Amino acid sequence: MRFNCFRKKVFFLPLLVITGKGIAQKTALNVSNSSDYYKAIELYNNKAYAPAQKLFIATSEETPSNTTLKGNADYYDAMCAIKLGQEDANEKVLSFVANHPYHNKKENAFLKVGNYYFANRKASHALRWYQKVNEKLLNQQEKDELNYKMGYCLLVSNYLKDSKERFKRLLGNPVYGNDARYYYGYIAYKQENFGEAEDNLSQLADDATYQSKANYYILDISFKAGRFDKSVQIGEKLLESSKDKNERSQISKIIGESYFNLKEYEKAIPYLKKYKxxxxxxxxxxxxxxxxxxxxxxxxxxxxxxxxxxxxxxxxxxxxxxxxxxxxxxxxxxxxxxxxxxxxxxxxxxxxxxxxxxxxxxxxxxxxxxxPxxxxxxxxxxxxxxxxxxxxxxxxxxxxxxxxxxxQDYVGALEYLNANKTPENEKLANEVSLYRGIQLFNEQKVAESGPYFFNATKAENPKTVNKANYWMAETSYLTGDYKNALTYFSLVSENEGTEFDQLDYNIAYTFFKLKKYSEAAKYFKSFLNKNVDDTDLNDDASNRLGDSYYASKDYTKAIEAYNKVIEEGGTGADYAQYQTGMSYGFLGKSDDKIKNLQKIGNQFENSQLKDDALYQAANTFTSKGDGKSAQATYDRLLKKHPKSSYIPNVLLRQGLLYYNSNNNNKALEKYKTVVSKFPNSPEARQAVTNVKNVYIDLGKVDEYADWVKNVKFVNVSNAELDDATFQSAENKFLDNNTERAIAGFSDYLQRFPNGLNTLKANFYLAQSLSKVGKNDVAAPHYKYVTEQPKNEYTEESLAKLAQFYLDNDNWKSGIATLHILEKEANYPQNIVFAQSNLMKGYYESEEYANAIKYAEKVLENPKVDKKVSEDANIIIARSSFKTNDYEMAREFFHEVGQNATGKLKAECLYYNAFFLNDEKAYEDSNQAVQNLIANYSNYKYWGVKSYVIMAKNYYALKDAYQATYILENIVKNFKQFPDVIEEAQNELNTIKNKEAKTNESVTKQN
Missing domain, CATH: 1.25.40.10 (Tetratricopeptide repeat domain)
Structure with missing residues (x-):
């Protein structure tokens, strides 16, 4: 391929003024001598134009019209005006011609004015006067001078055709010939009449004045004519003599491109590089x-x-x-x-x-x-x-x-396969359905994944079918269809490697959910016998094995299973210890029960079961008749766990112990505490009844009547109706007749807003409304429960209310509720729920320091779920980045990226690329972006955002093309990401402004 270079470079045309031999002018005067006129002529010849002009004007004014002397005086007056650059100079010349139309100096006047402007490099002015000259009245010498000067003025004014005609008349002229030939050849060159240009310019090859310029144009003509050998020959000679830097640069370019077109690339390179x-x-x-x-x-x-x-x-x-x-x-x-x-x-x-x-x-x-x-x-x-x-x-x-x-675009794959149906594609579609199902399952879209797993069970590949059955079982289990789960689990073969190592564990849990405890125990035991390398899973299986025996009332075997976890100090050892104590209780071994329950407080510092253990131990002391130990244990619970949900029951039981030991005053104190601190609770209702019994025993019924008047939730006359109304609604609730339960509880609360069962009615109504998806209506009832003194429904109501706020992005109320839940929760899962959502809430509220604080709390919990732990790590990573703590951000993004998949993996790869760019490891940064694009391109936002980093990397690596091309494509193709577009456009403007300094093809950006 050959590319010709068309140049527009024009060397400055020297303004050559060639004056022929001076022609003496003699003026014959037909008037008497005038001393002023001759004195003026003397001054004019001595270039004293101003005083001369005064005398010429005076002479003209004093001389009669139509005389030669007057005409001469007017002529020289005009010439002086020209020489002095006066504004009316042109008018004076024209006036002289008009007033003296037959004067012998008329043509000479036009010529002289033109020559004056020519000498002062005012070509357009000179041309205007030359064009007034009647050439027929000029002698040959004057004609040659006029042709030369007019030709030059026409050339400078870009009238090339007329200029060329003037120079043509002078070709071969002894005075103007070489000048004319140079300009004639130059004009032919400009007109791209290269043959004519070369013919004329080549005749000047030995002319000292024009040799260099003529050879340059011949060089360029040869190049444009495709005579590259000749271009090289002429160009290399010119380089030896040329001293001008710009000219040497242009000559080098022509030589280099000539070698290029001759395909002598090695020789072309040094010359091309010399071009500036x-x-x-x-x-x-x-x-x-x-x-x-x-x-x-x-x-x-x-x-x-x-x-x-x-x-x-x-x-x-x-x-x-x-x-x-x-x-x-x-x-x-x-x-x-x-x-x-x-x-x-x-x-x-x-x-x-x-x-x-x-x-x-x-x-x-x-x-x-x-x-990308x-x-x-x-x-x-x-x-x-x-x-x-x-x-x-x-x-x-x-x-x-x-x-x-x-x-991993399984949706696209299935669409293509279904649109292009062949037997092979149908088989493949069943295989792909499995992967789409797993993808949805991992995105926690469990219900949506089911149909894909079902389609995969129709595949021809046995391995695909086996996996599909497994995932169908998992999906059914998580959606609460345990019977269906069991059916599919039974179809799964374990001969597929480690993927199904916990199959027995899953089957066991399914039987457990179906309350088929003997079958559950069988599979938990089978799983444990396989010694799967997962300590937490084994510990959980041992506890559930114990629970299966416990539920089957085989307490001896239950204790054996629990002891395995206790002895190994595994996860859930405190739970195992608690259940062991309870099992001994059912075996009638009260002392062993108490002994095991007491170990929880002594050996498990962070156990959430401490209050449970104290409560059960105290109850056991009570049943043994050891009231003193029972009271001491209850007191310990009250002191160590003042927010425990057992508190109202503990107070009630203490009151009963005092009552049975005839300490009526202490009994009344305990009962009344229950009523005042926990009104509307079931224990409060019982406490009222007990207070009544104590006063009856004391024979102080009037005191009871006075006291009970101040108990708002007790209305003796309506108590029976209150109970009946509530009981009716509760029966519907227990029968899962949700709609009628909602109507019943609503009716109760309307009739008895401060009734005996208000607390339970609000809670049950909230649960029922939530069950049918009316969470916005349920929320106020949960809120009512949370605003009462702590009760057995407080914790769950706080969790449900917090979830409602989170679902509606009401982070302000959500955070406040979660803080209460964190402080008052007894169940570990609710504490984790509170802390994990507090870290998310603070992140969404842009309170990054608090987000990190709660994420660290989550990570301190060894029992936290893996998914929650991953969420905590990513919250720390993102929050650290937002607060410019790049060191911590990088550490945690790296940690998350180790096991991340899908969108989260794409995000981690983006930040990896970002930090590498920040460290100036540009090639490594590009590799991270490449990994993201190659494997996670479905996550467009992170892919496009990472491409901005790649553009920065390329520019730092001096690859402006890659940088600008990437940024221009981002700006053009991804309008859906305005923040990325803005970043890309700013970077593009910066790069183009820098590149425009060295590349003529690049336009600066605003």
Missing amino acids: GKGGRWTNTDYYYLGYAYYKQKDYESAINNFNKIIGGTNKVAQNAYYHLGECYLELDKKVEALNAFKNASEMDFDSQITESSWLNYAKLSYDQGN YKSVPEVLKEYLDKYPLSPETASIKELLITSYLHQ
Whole structure:
């Protein structure tokens, strides 16, 4: 391919003024001598134009009209005005001609004025006066001078045709010949009449004045005519003699491009490099020549360094450059960079072969490396649509299917397979359904995953069917369909490796949920016998094995199972200890029960079961008749766990102990405390009855009557109706007749707003409303429960109310409720729920320090669920980044990224790329971006955002083409991410403003 360079450089045309021999002017005066006139002539000849002009004016005024002397005086007056640059000079000349039309100096006046302007480099002014001259009245010498000067003025004024005609008359003239031939040849060059230009300029090859300039134009003419050998020959000679830097630069360019067109690339390179550009700036074409020369020498690094300076080109040169740039990148195994270059070349149609070849490379590289702009399947389908007859069609179709799977775009894969039905595609669709189901399951869209797993059970591949059965069972279990879960678990074969190691564990749990405890025990035991390498799972299985025996009332075996966890100090050892104590109680071994329960307080510092153990131990002391020990244990519970839900029951039981020991005053004190601190609780109602009994025993019924008047929830006359109304609603609740339960509880609360059962009615109503999805109506009732003194429903109501606020993004109320739950919860899962959502709430509220604080609390809990732990790590990572603590952010993003999948993995890879860029590890940063694009391109936001980092990396690595191309594509294609667009546009403006300093093809940005 040959690219001719059309230059517009014009050397400054020297203004050559050639005056012939002076012609003496003699003026014959037909008047008597005038002393003023001759004195004026003397002053004029001595260039004293101002005093001379005064005398000429005086002479004209004193001399009669139509006399030669007056005409002479007016002539010289006008000439003085011209010499002095007076504003009315032109008018004076024209006035002289008008007043003296037959004066012998008329033509001479036009010529002299023209010559004056010519000498002062005012070509347009000179031309105006030359055109007034009647050439027929001039002698030959004057005609030659006029032709030369008019020719030059016409040339400077860009009237090339007329100028050329004037110079043509002088070719061969002894005075003006060489000057005229130079300008004649130059005009022919400007008119691109290169043959005529060369014929004339070559005749000046030995002329000292014009030799250098003529040879330059001959050099350029030879180049444009394609005589590259001659261009090299002339150019190298010119370089030896040329001293002008700009001229040497331009000559080097022509020699270099001549060698280029001769395909002598090695010789072309040094000359192309010597070119300095226009004003120090190269064009895209200049970079192409040098880049291609290096490319042909297989110096790919140097070729890239020039090709990648071609920014924003939209012509054949640019398309070729981008294509060869792509090839250079491939040679150096830089596939991501090659993808961008081929994509750019494929978007141009200047050369159809290059377009198609670029498209093929772009499609294959998209499959191999991932594509940041479109999904890989989109690219492959677009290629197939564009080139349906390509010999590559079959292989691209194969890549298309696998690309869906590689990109984890299972939805797209299924759509394509279902739209292109063949027996093979139908089989494959069943396989792909399994992966789509797992994808949805991992996204916690359990119900949506079920149909995909069901389709996968129809696959022909036994392994696929086995996995599908397993996941169908998991899905059924999590949606509460335990019978269906058991059916599918029974179809799963364990001979598939570690994936199904916990199959027995899952089956055991399913039987446990179905309350088939003997079967559950069997499978828990089977699982434990396999010694799966998961301590927490084994500990849980041992506890559930114990629970299965416990529920079957086989307490001896239950104790044996629990003891395994206790002896190994495993997860849930405090629970096992508690259950062991309870089991001994059911075996009638009260002392062993108490002994085991007391170990919880002594050996498990952080156990949430301490108050449970104290409560059960105290009750056991009571049943043994050891009132003193019972009271001491109850007191310990009251002191150590003042917020325990057992408090009202403990007070009630203490009152009963005092009552049974005839300590009525103490009994009344305890009962009344229950009523005052826990009104509307079941214990409060019982306490009222007990107070009544004590007063009856004391014979002080009047005192009881006075006291009970102040108990708001007791209305003796309505008590029976209150109970009956509540009991009716509660029966519907227990029968799962939710709609009628809602109506019943609502009726009760309307009739008895301060009734005996108000607390329970509000809680049950809230539960019923929540069950039918009316969470907004349920929330006030949960709130009512939480505002009462702590009771057995407080904890669950706080959790439900907090969840309601979270679901509605009401973080302010949610955070306040979660704080209360954190302080008052007894169940570990509710504490974790509170703390994990507090960290999320503070993050959403942009209180990053508090978000980190609660995330760290979550991580301090060794029993926290893996998913919650991952959430805590990502909250710390994101919050640290927001507060510019990059060191901590990087540590936690790295930690999260170890096990992250899907969108979260894409986010971690983005931040990895960000931190590497921040450390100036640009190539490593690009590798992180490449990993993200290749494997997680479905998560567009992080992919596009990471591409901004890649652009920054490339610019830091001096690859301006990659940087600008990436940023321009982001701005053009991803309007749905305005924050990323803004960042990309700002970066693009910065780069283009810098590149415009050295590349003439790049326009500065505002």
